[in-house]
Amino acid sequence: MRKLLACLALLIVVAGIFSGCWSRKEMSELAIVLGAGVDRTPDGQVRLTLQLARTGALAGGGEGGGGRGATTWVVSGTGSTILDAQRKLAERISRHINWTHNVVYIFGEEAARHGIRQYTNYYSRSPQPREITWVLVAKGEAKDILETISQLENTSAQDIGYLARAKTGFxxxxxxxxxxxxxxxxNPIASRVEIVERGVTLGPEKEKSVVHKGAALTGTAVFREEKLVGWLDESETRGLLWLRGEILKGVITLSSPTEPGKEISVEIMRGHTEVEPYYDGESVWFVVKIVVEGDLLEQQSSEDITERDVRKAIEEEMAREVEEKARLALDKAQGEYGVDIFGFGMAFHRKYPREWAELEDRWDEVFAGAYVDFVLESHLRRSGLLGKRGSVRE
Amino acid sequence: MLEGGKIDSKQAILLMVAMVLPTAFLSVAAVTASLAKQDGWISILLATLGALLIAWLAVSLGLRFPEKTLFQFPEVILGKWPGKVVAFLYIWWYIHLNVEVLRQYGSFLVAAFMPETPISVFMLLIMAIAAYAVRNGLEVYSRVNELILPLILVSVVILNILAAPEMSMKRLLPVFEHGAVPIIKGAVMPTAWMGEIVTMAVLIPYLNKAKEAYRIAITATLIAGFFMLITQLADVAIFGPVTAAWLFPGLDAARVIHLANFLERLEPVVMVIWVAGVMIKISVFYWAAALGSAQWLELKDYKPLVLPVGVIIYALSIMAHDSLLDLFAFLGMFWGPYALTLFIVGMPLLLLVVAVIRGQGGSRH
Structure with a gap:
């Protein structure tokens, strides 16, 4: 009997202790951050913009119950640090601000130009945000980017996140x-995000159609050390990816070797890049070897690609095209900005660890003056389901 | 005998691994990377080599007195009072070790997972469980460890495999950039970690096959060294120059895992490794401290001492440091030289040399 009573008492105590957690927070008490933007105000303050998920609207039964309402709520607050700004925002948000599901960090152009390092610390010191959140730099203000809506995804932050994950650009x-x-x-680089016309949302009648403006990735932001110095556009970004050896997918379009004015498109299937630095005590030069493999998937012209010579000509044209893109990015980085954004410095460091010690502090200068030689190797592996063209009269 | 339990060789190996690995897994990479940069993995290899020597030292010493523990044979070797002093210092060391481990345990949980919970709560709970384990004796927590440690090791491997897409082996190059000195400095702390294998000198009387002690100590050190090595390589390949800035790179390596937009945020796995592993680690040192105290006082049973020793460890742990940074500075600057020179290498070497000169004890085989 006594044992039974003791067990009962123990059960009650245990039930009391284990019924809940010390600082639990229910879903309905959280303001979930999906995108965070940092802008610098003219007086040097931090303006933090948070795109919050309206969980009710996101979870709602969908189309059935009429309009779902907006899926996000965007709030901005100013403070001297990010945490300070967030603290001030907390006075206007009825729930706990929760960073664990954040998808993107967007830095405004002004903030990036003033030096980005001062704005990154909170994101790694606090245990809530993830290390794999995408980093982007807005052309203009980060706030405007977060205030767009997405037509395809639930929120524009997720939309930008999917664009970044697709790796079509950098x-x-x-x-x-x-x-x-x-x-x-x-030197750091990050994607550039910008508001562009992204498509048309159709109304019931054609007149009511709305041109939809949304955020899209339009190239790369280039930093010197920690300060934004300029941009690369989409086609220079292709060159950047070739030079960094990060090409994953994409298309090379080249002019037909036999019929001027007609084009051929090759889908990139595989590619890799090796950077070999050389140093003779005075000057530094690089040999960049790029290997590209692709499938020919569209042909405006009508040459017979089953012939070996024609394929050779196309492969040469592919190589020329890749080199041209790479040169474009290289010239901009060496000439206009004078910054090494391709990791050439790291390649040099790996090969010449001793010599690196003398050069590391003026590396960008050395890089800007370095001669770069390209060695290209291109292969046309397949041609879709066709050999020669089917719609051509013999 | 005070402790009636006997464990077999496999249990002993697992126990010695569990005694070293849990805390090392979490922060070894930051310690070595801050000194040896990308060459930290060489530091680990060096430390493993050092720990093998230490293991040989501890086992050679222990096997001379297969019926006695580290708290008893100094008396035989050095005479009654000097021997008592050495044994007392070892009791203190096991208490001190546990004070730091316990504090680290609580600090990590508060810093990374539950910032609003008082650190004393975590520390009290784990001490209560460890006290229960120690009261039940060596055999019991060795068996618990047989279940826990394989899960920990498998989790460490799986976490590192899942984080592989974020790794770039180029971050480990160039090798040997800053020469040998930083690498040796970086090896001090991991050697102190793996050097905890001196606990073999306490464990030998409770092995059912004492003559396998060499094999046990060497296998355990190699396993611990191997897991420290892969953790080190993985963390530096993920974070490169940022590794040294993290307090817990093992946690952050799990935080970068993302598979197919679906498998993300695996920190709780790290938390499980930490809580389960540190529970065993604390139990081993707690048991050694309680058993040692009983043997030192020549009591018939160590169980009455479990509670007092626990209270001392808990109270000292609360008082030891006033911040996490203080704790890390203490461990980074002071702990390695302190533990290595006195308890891991210094005194065992002294004891062994004296024992050999005086011809005391003898190997059984």
Whole structure:
């Protein structure tokens, strides 16, 4: 009997202790951040913009119950640090601000130009945000980017996140961005995000159609050390990806070797890049070897690609096209900005660790004056389902 | 005998691994990377080599007195009072070690997972469980460890495999950039970690096959060294120059895992490794401190001492440091030289040399 009573008492105590957690927060008490933007105000303050998920609207039964209402709520607050700004925002948000599901960090152009390092610390010191959040730089203000809506995804932050993840241009996560900031002889780069016309949303009648403006990735932001110095556009970004050896997918379009004015498109299937630095005690030069493999998937012209010579000509044309793109990015980085954004410095560091010690502090200068030689190797592996064209009269 | 339990060789190996690995997994990479940069993995290899020597030292010493523990044979070797002093210092060391481990345990949980919970709550709970384990004896927590440690090791491997897409082996180059000195400095702390294998000198009387002690100590050190090595390589390949800035790079390596937009945020796995592993680690040192105290006082049973020793450890741990940074500065600057020179290498070497000169004890085989 006594044992039974003791057990009962123990059960009651245990039930009391284990019924809940010390600082639990229910879903309905959280303001979930999906995108965070940092702008610098003219007086040097931080303006933090948060895109919050309206969880009720996101979870709602969908089309059935009429309009779902807006899926996001965007709030901005100013403070001297990010945490300070967030604290002030908390006075206007009825729930706990929760960073664990954040998808993108967007830095405004002004903030990036003044030096980005001062705005990154909170994101890695606090345990809530993820290290794999995408980092982007807005052309203009970060606030405007977060205030757009997406037609295809639930929220524009997720939309931007999916665009970054698709890796059609250059995109980088927070962890790798920090590694770039911490590495001597490399300069950080991040995707550029900008508001553009993205499509038309159709109304019931044609007149009511709305041209939809949305955020899209339009190239790359280039930093010197920690300060934004300029941009690369989409086609220069292709060159950047070739030079960094990060090409994953894409298309090379080249002019037909036999019929002027007609084009051929090759889908890139595989590619890789090796950068070999050389140093003779005075000057530094690089040999960049790029290998590209692709499938020919569209042909405006009508040459017979089953012939070996024609394929050879196309392969040469592919190589020329890739080199041209790479040169475009290289010239801009060496000439206009004078910064090494391709990791050439790291390649040099790996090969010449001793010589690196003398050069690391003026690496960008050395890089800007370095001669770069390209060696290209291109292969046309397949041609879709057709050999020669089917719609051509013999 | 005070402790009636006997464990077999496999249990002993697992126990010695669990005694070293849990805390090392979380922060070893930051310690070595801050000194040896990308060459930290060489530091680990060096430390493993050092720990093998230490393991040989501890086992050679222990096997001379297969019926006695580290708290008893100094008396035989050095005479009653000097021997008592050495044994007392070892009791203190096991208490001190546990004070730091316990504090680290609580600090990590508060810093990374539950910032609003008082650190004393975590520390009290784990001490209560450890006290229960120690009261039940060596055999019981060795068996618990047989279940826990394989899960920990498998989790560490899986976490590192899942984080592989974020790794770039180029971050480990160039090798040997800053020469040998930083690498040796970086090896001090991991050697102190793996050097905890001196606990073999306490464990030998409770092995059911004492003559396998060499094999046990060497296998355990190699396993611990191997897991420290892969953790080190993985963390530096993920974070490069940022590694040294993290307090817990093992946690942050799990935080970068993302697979197919679906498998993300695996920090709780790290938390499980930490809580389960540190529970065993604390139990081993707690048991050694309680058993040692009983043997030192020549009591018939160590169980009455479990509570007092626990209270001392808990209270000292609360008082030891006033911040997490203080704790890390203490461990980074002071702990390695302190533990290595006195308890891990210094005194065992002295004891062994004296024992050999005086011809005391003898190997059984």
């Amino acid at each position: 995109s980088i996560n927070f962890k790798d961005f920090k590694v770039m900031l911490a590495t001597k002889g490399s």
